[in-house]
Amino acid sequence: MLAAKKVSKAIIVGNKTLLDSVVDVLYQLNCVHIEDFDKEDSFFSIGRPGKAATEASNKLVKLRSFSNFLGLKPHNPDTMVNQDSLLHEMDDKLDELDSAISRLTDKRNYLDNELKAIESKVVELEPFSQFPLDVDMYKGYNSISVHTGFVRSNEIETDIRSITTDYELFISSYNKMQVIALFTSKEYEEQIAEVLDKNGFSEIHIPELTGNPQQLISGMINRKQDAQIELASLESEIDILQKKYKDFVQASDEVLSITTQKAEAPLKFATSDNTFIIDCWISDDEFEKVVSTIEHEFNGRIFISKLDLEEEEIESESIPIEYNNPNPVKPLETIMDLYSRPTYKEIDPSAIIFITFPLFYGIMLGDIGYGLVLLTLGMVGIAKIKEGELRSLSTLLVYCSISTIIFGILYAEIFGFHIFGHHSIVTSLMGENSVLGMAFHNFSLLPILDRLDPDDIPILLIASALIGVVHLNLGFLLGFRNMAISHGMKEAVLEKMSWIVLQLGIAIVIIAYIGFIPQAGQIIGAAVAVLGLVMLIAGEGMGAILELPSILSNTLSYTRLAAVGLSSVGIAFAVNEIVTTMLFPKGGVFIIIGILVLIIGHTVNTVLGVVAPGLHALRLQYVEFFTKFYEGGGRKFNPFGYIRKYTEVK
Numbered sequence: 001m002l003a004a005k006k007v008s009k010a011i012i013v014g015n016k017t018l019l020d021s022v023v024d025v026l027y028q029l030n031c032v033h034i035e036d037f038d039k040e041d042s043f044f045s046i047g048r049p050g051k052a053a054t055e056a057s058n059k060l061v062k063l064r065s066f067s068n069f070l071g072l073k074p075h076n077p078d079t080m081v082n083q084d085s086l087l088h089e090m091d092d093k094l095d096e097l098d099s100a101i102s103r104l105t106d107k108r109n110y111l112d113n114e115l116k117a118i119e120s121k122v123v124e125l126e127p128f129s130q131f132p133l134d135v136d137m138y139k140g141y142n143s144i145s146v147h148t149g150f151v152r153s154n155e156i157e158t159d160i161r162s163i164t165t166d167y168e169l170f171i172s173s174y175n176k177m178q179v180i181a182l183f184t185s186k187e188y189e190e191q192i193a194e195v196l197d198k199n200g201f202s203e204i205h206i207p208e209l210t211g212n213p214q215q216l217i218s219g220m221i222n223r224k225q226d227a228q229i230e231l232a233s234l235e236s237e238i239d240i241l242q243k244k245y246k247d248f249v250q251a252s253d254e255v256l257s258i259t260t261q262k263a264e265a266p267l268k269f270a271t272s273d274n275t276f277i278i279d280c281w282i283s284d285d286e287f288e289k290v291v292s293t294i295e296h297e298f299n300g301r302i303f304i305s306k307l308d309l310e311e312e313e314i315e316s317e318s319i320p321i322e323y324n325n326p327n328p329v330k331p332l333e334t335i336m337d338l339y340s341r342p343t344y345k346e347i348d349p350s351a352i353i354f355i356t357f358p359l360f361y362g363i364m365l366g367d368i369g370y371g372l373v374l375l376t377l378g379m380v381g382i383a384k385i386k387e388g389e390l391r392s393l394s395t396l397l398v399y400c401s402i403s404t405i406i407f408g409i410l411y412a413e414i415f416g417f418h419i420f421g422h423h424s425i426v427t428s429l430m431g432e433n434s435v436l437g438m439a440f441h442n443f444s445l446l447p448i449l450d451r452l453d454p455d456d457i458p459i460l461l462i463a464s465a466l467i468g469v470v471h472l473n474l475g476f477l478l479g480f481r482n483m484a485i486s487h488g489m490k491e492a493v494l495e496k497m498s499w500i501v502l503q504l505g506i507a508i509v510i511i512a513y514i515g516f517i518p519q520a521g522q523i524i525g526a527a528v529a530v531l532g533l534v535m536l537i538a539g540e541g542m543g544a545i546l547e548l549p550s551i552l553s554n555t556l557s558y559t560r561l562a563a564v565g566l567s568s569v570g571i572a573f574a575v576n577e578i579v580t581t582m583l584f585p586k587g588g589v590f591i592i593i594g595i596l597v598l599i600i601g602h603t604v605n606t607v608l609g610v611v612a613p614g615l616h617a618l619r620l621q622y623v624e625f626f627t628k629f630y631e632g633g634g635r636k637f638n639p640f641g642y643i644r645k646y647t648e649v650k
Contacts, residue, residue, distance in 0.1 A: 002347050005283050005324035007033075007637065009314065012278040012294070014302040019276050020050065023265045025297050026278075027258070029290055030641025033281040033320045037270040047266030047276060056259040059094065063256060067249050069101055070242040074250070076386055080648040081251040090252055097245055104241070108234055111227050118220045118227070121207050125220075127179040128206075129213045130172035136210040138181065145189050147182040152200040154178050159195040164188050179204070251646040258642050265640065281320050281637065316486075319344040322637035329354045331392040331399070339622055340632030345485050347478050349621075349630065356471065356625075357396075357617050362403025363464070364564040364613035366451070367572070369415035371404035373606050400614070412447035415602050416572020420446045428580075451562075451569045460562040468558025468624070469503070472551070475628030476500050482629055494539025496629075498532050503551065505529025554624045560616050568609055575601030 014022060026032050037046055125135070128148070138146050154171050160182070161167075168183040180201075184192050209216055270277040282290050287306065294302050321341045323333050325348070332350045335357065342348045365371070378401055381394025412418055417425035420443045430437035449456045449463075476499050483492035508525030511517050536544045575598065583594035626632075 002349075002351055003324065004342060004344055004346075004348055004634070005285070005322040005637075007281045007283050007319060007322065007344075008287055009307040009319075010280055010282055010287075010304055011307065012280060012302060012304045014276060014298070016271060016274050016276050018298065018301060019047070019266060019269075019271075021297070022276075022278070022294075022302060023262050025293060027262055027265075027641050029286075029293060030643065031283060031286040031639050032290060032641075033637050034265070034268050034640045035279040035281070036268045037277070037279060039270075044270040044272055044277070047269040047271040049267055050263035050265075052259055053263035056256050056263060059090075060253065060256040060260055062094065062098070063249060063253055066097055066101055066245075067253065069105065070238065070245070070249070072242065072246055072249055074645075075246075077247055077250075077646055080644070081247065081646060083255055083647045083649050086248075086251055086255060086647060090255075093245070093248055094252075097241075097249075100241055104234060104238060108231065111231050111234070115224060115227050115231075118224045121209070122217055122220050124205055124207045125209075125213045125217050127172075127174045127204055128181065129217060130174075130179075131170045131181055131213070133170070133181065134210065134212055135206060135216065138206045143186055145184050145186050145192065147180070147184075147192070147196060147201070147203070148206055149180065149196075149201050149203040150174075150177045151180055151196070151202075152178070156180065156195065156199045159198065160184070160192065163191045163195065247646070254642075254644060254646045258644075261640075261642065280640075283322060283637070316344040316346075317633055318635070320637040321634035323348065323350065325350050331395040332357065334389050334392040334396070335618070335621070339626065339630075341634035341636060342630070342632060343634045346482050346631065346634070347629065349478070349626070352474070352478075353621050354399075357621060358399040358403040360561055360617040360620055361400040361613045362405075362407040363467075363561045364616065365400075365404045365568060365609050366407035366411045366565055367413045367415065367569070367609075368405055368408035368419075369413075369602070370568075370606055370609050371401045371408050374398075374401035374404060374610065377401075377610075397610075410446065410448045411451055411569075413451070413569060413572075416569055416576050416605075418447070418450070420444075421450070451566055452573060457562070457566065460565075461559050464559045464561040465555055467561065468555045468620075471558065471620070471625055472554055472628060473500055473503065475625045475630075477629075479629030482631075491539065494535050498535035498539055499551065499628075500532075501535060502529055502532030505532055557624055558620065560620070564612055564616050568605060568612070571605045571608070572602065575605070 012022065012026075026034075037044070127150075128135070128138075138148060157169055157171075160169065164184060166185055170181040172179050182192070182196075266276070268278075270279070291304055294304055321344060323330070323336075325333065329351050332354045335353060336342075336348070336350050362371075365374075374397055378394050378397035381397065382391060385391040385394060408414065412420045414425070417423075419426060420440050422441065424437075424440040426440040427437040430440075432438065432441060449460055451457070451460065476496050480492045480496040483496050505525045505528030508517075508528060509522050510525075512519055512521030512525060533545075533548075540547070578601075579594040579598050583590045583597065
């Protein structure tokens with residue numbers, strides 16, 4: 001569980017005539033990670049894709065464009081489609097779907113373009129809708145110049161009259177600007193141009209239309225409404241088409257994807273005129289199944305051989321990694337992949353953060369009410385999302401919500417209200433003289449820590465720092481193991497164990513200074529600390545001295561477990577105080593306002609409660625914990641095969 005699944009390197013060799021059959025068998029096994037062949041020489045070269053590759057790829061591209069047009073999303077089908085019957089009807093249905101989508105696409109493009117043209121023409125016509133002129137009256141003159149556009153003010157007529165009295169000027173307001181239509185003799189064109197420039201003239205294009213602008217705009221608006229109705233009808237047709245072909249498209253996508261992957265598989269193989277070689281990795285628990293299947297299918301005509309990893313001196317970074325965790329831990333693999341997969345010889349910390357991540361999250365949020373909200377969100381996510389990273393994150397949210405509820409009980413908090421003690425919400429609601437109110441008021445076992453009590457806050461901070469000490473030293477122990485395997489015991493002791501020895505010495509000095517052990521312990525502790533420092537310098541050089549403050553900063557970083565929790569409960573407390581002391585006592589409408597404040601305030605705090613503890617818990621894993629032992633950089637084990645979801649082979 002703390003190590004990746006054991007894998008072995010193997011080569012599969014056979015006659016080239018059996019290549020397609022071998023590909024089929026390996027694909028069905030779905031447990032062989034195939035390496036790319038990239039060392040061509042005079043004898044071996046990269047294999048060529050199968051004949052079906054091009055045709056299947058072309059169909060797949062077309063099919064995915066159909067899927068995009070129809071807006072299809074992955075779904076869980078009620079029944080699986082038989083592959084043979086699907087292949088039999090695929091070409092006809094693809095042509096049928098292509099024809100339908102082409103028709104709908106052309107019609108939608110036509111309507112979209114028409115709507116854009118209408119909107120453009122309406123924008124051009126609206127400035128002139130107040131003028132008593134038809135659109136065609138602005139053009140077609142030999143001796144008259146026509147100027148249409150915006151000006152800064154309506155004082156332009158005075159300037160025009162100083163040039164000529166032989167003109168026609170129309171002015172109206174439009175969007176807080178002045179629109180003009182000016183008709184003058186062409187002999188004054190230059191002087192008029194200067195006047196227009198002086199008044200900030202901006203020309204407006206007159207569309208190539210005929211008729212009254214208002215009537216034209218009215219007709220266009222009517223046509224726009226009709227086009228929008230046609231578009232809505234078109235969307236209904238697309239919805240019908242989607243429902244009709246949804247299963248076919250996604251089943252065909254699956255079959256064509258499988259066909260393409262199998263046909264392109266030889267691009268990973270080394271081939272000669274008569275032989276092929278497959279360089280691959282197989283997990284040890286599947287190796288015998290692969291061998292027996294190949295032996296059964298090919299009766300000794302295909303040769304498979306396991307290579308000794310030690311003798312081949314294969315670097316652990318090059319070995320593909322397949323996690324080996326039980327189902328409850330698997331959601332944490334998403335957290336690991338966000339950082340990096342472990343290498344083959346490294347500890348896989350997924351099982352550790354399965355405990356520490358929800359633990360830290362619960363310590364920070366620690367509220368029964370918020371925990372129940374997060375539990376509901378997580379369960380809804382699990383019910384709605386059947387696979388993928390989002391399902392893993394939903395499961396992780398459930399883990400964190402359970403931890404939050406547990407610590408909420410220990411803190412005796414529900415949405416920031418105290419359940420037990422002098423500030424018990426139950427006592428406030430039921431009355432101090434009631435049996436239930438007195439019971440909750442006098443119950444002294446909970447909370448174990450009151451996060452708003454000035455006397456308990458230092459305890460919470462110290463406890464957080466001590467959790468940090470344990471977590472960091474667990475990291476050093478794991479680093480000791482990794483270092484011993486990869487570089488030997490000496491380096492492991494000097495580079496990792498030295499930190500533990502150094503901390504032990506400092507701890508003995510502090511304990512002796514406080515008085516829990518004799519004062520002579522300070523000398524012993526100092527000697528142990530010096531020994532740890534000498535070991536550290538011997539392992540990492542003098543530069544290690546510069547790293548000494550990091551152990552303190554790393555430890556203090558864990559006080560965020562208390563600090564983030566205090567901020568969360570502080571917000572909840574503030575919301576509750578505003579409502580219970582300022583709004584509810586006024587009665588009437590203020591009760592409704594108070595309820596709204598409670599809902600909004602705790603909703604915001606819930607969102608912050610999802611984000612802040614998650615990010616800080618993640619930071620403590622990545623920055624403080626992983627840096628003590630973890631390098632990562634492993635490659636994903638990617639088996640050649642496909643888990644069918646929409647189709648089946650009979």
